[in-house]
Amino acid sequence: MPLDHPAVARNVVRQLEASRIREVANVGMGRDDVLPFWFGEPDQVTPAFIRDAAKAALDDGDTFYTHNYGIPPLRAAIAAYLSTLHRPIDASRVAVTSSGVSALMVLSQLIINPGDRVVAVTPLWPNVAEIPKILGAEVVRVALQFGETWELDLQQLLDALTPDTRAVLLNSPNNPTGWVMPREQQEAVLAHCRRHGIWIVADDVYERLVYSEQPSSERQACAPSFLDIADADDRVISSNSFSKSWLMTGWRLGWLVAPPELMTDIGKLIEYNTSCAPGFVQRAGIVAIERGDEIIGNTVTRYRAARDFLYQRLNALPGITAPRPKGAMYLFFRVDGVSDSLVLCKQLVRDAGLGLAPGNAFGTEGEGYVRWCFASSLERLEDGVQRLERFLAV
Amino acid sequence: MPLDHPAVARNVVRQLEASRIREVANVGMGRDDVLPFWFGEPDQVTPAFIRDAAKAALDDGDTFYTHNYGIPPLRAAIAAYLSTLHRPIDASRVAVTSSGVSALMVLSQLIINPGDRVVAVTPLWPNVAEIPKILGAEVVRVALQFGETWELDLQQLLDALTPDTRAVLLNSPNNPTGWVMPREQQEAVLAHCRRHGIWIVADDVYERLVYSEQPSSERQACAPSFLDIADADDRVISSNSFSKSWLMTGWRLGWLVAPPELMTDIGKLIEYNTSCAPGFVQRAGIVAIERGDEIIGNTVTRYRAARDFLYQRLNALPGITAPRPKGAMYLFFRVDGVSDSLVLCKQLVRDAGLGLAPGNAFGTEGEGYVRWCFASSLERLEDGVQRLERFLAV
Structure with missing residues (x-):
């Protein structure tokens, strides 16, 4: 029956x-x-020299499992790269993931319980706000204001970040609007979140795609980031990806930066999500960072x-x-x-x-x-x- | 403060x-x-001809996103391969995933709610039983019996599969014991689960690694599978991987087979987990299947x-x-x-x-x-x- x-x-x-x-x-x-x-x-x-690095790794027989956190030289390369852009970041706080979206999934599994209240600044790439729902969260949306440029009403966001909020999801530069969160807003949000123990989830995938008023400075340009102002043990997790900065969308390679105390649990979750990114893809990632400026x-x-x-x-x-x-x-x-x-x-x-x-x-x-x-x-x-x-x- | x-x-x-x-x-x-x-x-x-396929795809510039379900020729190749081993399986029921463990994560997100009761036959590769816990499930374990070979007490499993059970997790051939679930036990479990609406999650990663008493027949050998006996719309989801059968552990390429009615939701979940496996890895997967016997x-x-x-x-x-x-x-x-x-x-x-x-x-x-x-x-x-x-x- x-x-x-x-x-x-x-x-x-x-x-x-x-x-x-x-x-x-x-x-x-x-x-x-x-x-x-x-x-x-x-x-x-993807530029040929990055593809060549993957091909060389395949020739070398790099077809076995790697560490859950990624191969040490890639973690070191990411940490060195981020340390030139932001505050110094130790490689032990970097975990390689199988795409930027996998980083978002891992960090959401890490901190989001069923029933948690999560706040997102929107409009927003759907994945950022939908992933917490898979884990049973309620997602509250704070809309950017349409105008000459897209702008955030800071007070509106702070009001939404009630003490019972588990996390705030911020994607700056923002997909789809191109909004870039100013430093002062980040400082205000960080201070507020410190006060209430709210996690800041920063999807930093577009941080290198910023258009200053002085084009000559763009080669080293980077959007303001919570990694510039947060301490290592602040409740800040940054997710990132090789997709946009190095023209590597199809490679599915990303990373996250988290407080030291979370890294053991992140290792477990990477094991249970994809275990690791392919070694030959990671080897291409090293070359992309080291020769990608x-x-x-x-x-x-x-x-x-x-x-x-x-x-x-x-x-x-x-x-x-x-x-x-x-x-x-x-x-x-x-x-x-x-x-x-x-x-x-x-x-x-x-x-x-x-x-x-x-x-x-x-x-x-x-x-x-x-x-x-x-x-x-x-x-x-x-x-x-x-x-x-x-x-x-x- | x-x-x-x-x-x-x-x-x-x-x-x-x-x-x-x-x-x-x-x-x-x-x-x-x-x-x-x-x-x-x-x-x-990994054999050279499989690595060569990935290298050729990189030379072709195959570095862009693919469909969430995987590229159509790989889905077709997997479906044709499975159809020679089991009942005919349509490619529309196959979704490519970024590893076997990613298949397990996706299918768990698909069916497991917080508080759900899930039963696993153990000892067991930890990932199979830990993933449901990330989603808030309670995992009940039914132990195999140690002896001349490892054996399952079928009645003990059926007794554990109470009507309020959401899913049973079976890994056969089993890691770590090498236990292979006999056809009659699969038939009894399927009949029981049909009666009570319990999902069967079959981790079939080792299905090709079976050692019959007649070694000459091993080239086409395959373990008994729920895909041999279940209808397309039965509550059966099979997860699998390229890792063991084709010596491709480091490639992180897997798949799942599910009832047609679930495929739309599986597509969403793949988008939110890794979006897709790399195209050049998928191209290698096609060659592995077609020339991998x-x-x-x-x-x-x-x-x-x-x-x-x-x-x-x-x-x-x-x-x-x-x-x-x-x-x-x-x-x-x-x-x-x-x-x-x-x-x-x-x-x-x-x-x-x-x-x-x-x-x-x-x-x-x-x-x-x-x-x-x-x-x-x-x-x-x-x-x-x-x-x-x-x-x-x-």
Whole structure:
């Protein structure tokens, strides 16, 4: 006799957001006339010298398990790299993970209990806010303000960080808006969280993609970070990834930095999540860090030009208001009269061959907006803008 | 003013078992005179033609995100491979994961709620039983019986599978004991679980490492599997890995097979765990499956000889009783008079240069036993046995 209840996933999982970006991309599946700017992915292959390092490791027979925390030279390279950008960070506080999202999953398993209250600044890359829900957390959202640029109302965030809050989730530079949290706001949040024992989860994946007013300084530029102001034993965990800074999205290599007292438990959780990243991928990561400054410099110069170009072109179109992003690689712009950005983006694929990400993929605060990834050539961006222009003219 | 409660991980994580195998291995860290048989890892590098496939994919510029479920040709290859071993399995029911343990994490997130009752047959590779605890489950253990071979008391398991049980965790062939669950026991468990709506989680990582009484048939051999007897929409989820069958431990590539109705939620959870396995690793996986029969055949022949050799040599030592494993790649043997296998294994490293895994790493049922991974050459195994012999003689 079959049971009444169907064989389905638990409720909390069924209620997770499925990717609306993927839903749009599926409309264009199998069409080679669609210009895709929907995913948060550079349009360039990983530089050859990084790929060569992985190939050399494979030739060396580097096909065995590694330490849960990652191979020591990679941890040392990450620690040295971060220490040039932020306060000195010991390699013992660095754990290598199988992607930035895996770092977020591990740190969420580490600190988030069922029923915990978690606060996120939004709109936001869905993964950051959905992962805590898998662990049974309630996620409270504090929305950035739309304007000349996207801005955070600090007092609103502090008010939301009630003493019973377990963690605050901050992604700066922010996907999708390009908002960069200023140092003074970080200091205020850190002081507040110290007072109430609230964890700060900083998704720092875009920290190197910032566009200062003085382009010449961009080669060493880095967004303000909690790692600049926090002590080692503060309740601050930073997650990061090789994906954006070194054009390595497909490699699934990331890391986290945590207080020393958490590292033993992080080792256990990495064992139970993926055990380790592939050794030959880690070897490529070492080379990326040690010889990657030029990649980052070139990428920032390229994206800055792309941002400026797209910002100007979009704002010249009727009905479109695009704030100027200070970081990351997206323009998150308003389209007048749009009440369902998912419907709009599907139309754009179908009718204009233009692939953009619907704003409501990043939360209800994103409704009415559209995300455009500008990690692309000016030629392709121009082609995309013309498609949008023609679509809007109809 | 600092808070009273320290900045530590949540209780359930602090209570997770840290790896006692690693604790033993740490004793030998930096010594090159230790013979290691502690980890569940073959002593052979991944075959060159598989590494070449990854290198070719890197040359092709395959460094971008892939589908959450894995690239279609890999899903198709896995489905075709499984369909030759078991009942026909459609590629739409296969999801590629970033390791076998990631498959276990994803499927646990899928079905296990805080407070759920989960039953595991033990002793057991710690990850299978610890992952549900991260999600707040209570894990009830049913111990295999020690004897000529390790055996399951079926009635004891069925009695433990009370109607309020959410899932049963079965690893057959079993790590560490080499127990292989017979078809009739699988049929009884399936019928029972159908009756009560209990999920069957089958960790099938060692399914190709079985040692029949007729060695000539080993090239196509496979352990009895729930995938042989279950319908597509039964509450059965199988997790698997490229690690053992194709000598690919370090690649972190696995998969799971689940009922069709779960696949949408599995896609979401893969997105939130690692998003996808690296594309170039997946390309290597295709080649491993399509051209890997010879590897599996050679591996089984080699391990069978290693098992028979070690079985005979160990049982000839005083105070040692080693049941004969029917599958996997371990001997799990009793050492008379041992009340703390962790202490014993540390002594073995320090005093004899022999690296073995303590039985209590696999649960309290494993206390008094030691695990020896025989995925090694006869010469190394003989060297190890002589070290053990000298140690016991002191």
